[in-house]
Amino acid sequence: xxxxQLYDKQSSTYTYLLASRLGGEAVLIDPVExxxxxxxxxxxxxxxxxVYALDTHTHADHITALGALxxxxxxxxxxxxxxxxxxxxxxLAEDEVLDVDGIKLRALFTPGHTDESMSFAMDDRVxxxxxxxxxxTGRTDFQGGDPHKSWDSIVNKLFHLSNDTLIYAAHDYKGWxxxxxxxxxxxxxxxxxxxxxxxxxxxNSLNLPDPKxxxxxxxxxxxCGRKVDK
Numbered sequence: 001x002x003x004x005q006l007y008d009k010q011s012s013t014y015t016y017l018l019a020s021r022l023g024g025e026a027v028l029i030d031p032v033e034x035x036x037x038x039x040x041x042x043x044x045x046x047x048x049x050x051v052y053a054l055d056t057h058t059h060a061d062h063i064t065a066l067g068a069l070x071x072x073x074x075x076x077x078x079x080x081x082x083x084x085x086x087x088x089x090x091x092l093a094e095d096e097v098l099d100v101d102g103i104k105l106r107a108l109f110t111p112g113h114t115d116e117s118m119s120f121a122m123d124d125r126v127x128x129x130x131x132x133x134x135x136x137t138g139r140t141d142f143q144g145g146d147p148h149k150s151w152d153s154i155v156n157k158l159f160h161l162s163n164d165t166l167i168y169a170a171h172d173y174k175g176w177x178x179x180x181x182x183x184x185x186x187x188x189x190x191x192x193x194x195x196x197x198x199x200x201x202x203x204n205s206l207n208l209p210d211p212k213x214x215x216x217x218x219x220x221x222x223x224c225g226r227k228v229d230k
Contacts, residue, residue: 001103002046005168005177006039008032011062011213012171015039016127018103019048025101027052029120029127030170031065033225039065040072050075051100056129056170057117058085058143058221061211067224077224080107080118087224092118110157112150113138119158125166126181132158133169134176137190140203142210143218147203151196159185 004017011032017039019026026048031039043050053069057080066077067087078098081091092098092107098120105120105127113130117138120127130138132154140147163182186192190202211217 002026002048004042006035008035008062010034012173013059013062014168014170014172014177016168017042018100019046020100020102023047025049025051027054027098027100027103027105028065028069029054030056030059030129031069033063033065033068036065036068036072039069043073049073052076052078052090052098054078054098054105054120055083055085055088055221056080056119056127057114058083058218059130059170060143060214060218061171062213063217063220064225066221070224080109080116082109082111082116082118084116085222085224087222108157110153111144111146112140112148112153113143113145115144115146115149117153119153121161121165124164125168126158126161127168127170128158129170132167132184132188134167134172134174134179135184135188137188137203138171139206139208141206141208142214147200148196150203151191151199154191155196 002019006015015031016029050073076089078090079088081093094109096107098105108119110119110131165181167179
């Protein structure tokens with residue numbers, strides 16, 4: 001399998017390229033618009049054909065490359081079926097499987113960071129978007145976020161995956177690149193040895209500033225990254 005973890009320093013966003021073989025079909029997860037040309041170049045260098053560009057949720061801190069990649073490559077854009085982005089070609093429902101040349105991504109509805117967040121699980125790994133981060137969790141204070149739903153998505157869904165399942169999140173701010181379900185159960189300071197009540201209290205007391213690009217990024221991402229004129 002071809003697997004690349006790509007990073008946008010400005011928004012601390014991870015983008016993931018997956019393909020089953022050189023010369024085969026590929027999928028990009030959570031691509032950033034500023035890197036669209038780089039993604040296309042890498043895909044061409046590996047002899048791949050981009051079939052899907054996929055977002056885990058409507059991002060608020062960067063503009064998605066879904067639309068740009070569709071224009072460049074003719075790929076299918078995809079998100080979860082709760083998204084309000086009508087521009088996407090394919091909306092994936094809970095437990096629906098996206099098959100990319102033998103790579104199977106199973107959609108898991110994991111709201112909490114936003115009300116439409118989806119994670120995508122393979123046999124050995126899961127792409128958690130912003131719901132479950134490395135030794136942290138995604139904020140729950142805008143875009144329909146809810147700390148109770150976040151807890152439920154993490155503890156009652158993601159933590160039911162096997163302990164050795166690799167976690168690949170959409171963001172990291174401390175230098176982490178990967179974790180496992182077992183590690184987060186044991187060491188995530190917001191979750192481990194805590195109750196739902198304690199978790200909700202933590203999330204409600206974060207008092208974080210809005211993402212700098214939120215007023216630009218959210219409207220743009222609802223049209224697959226095509227900027228909206230005011």
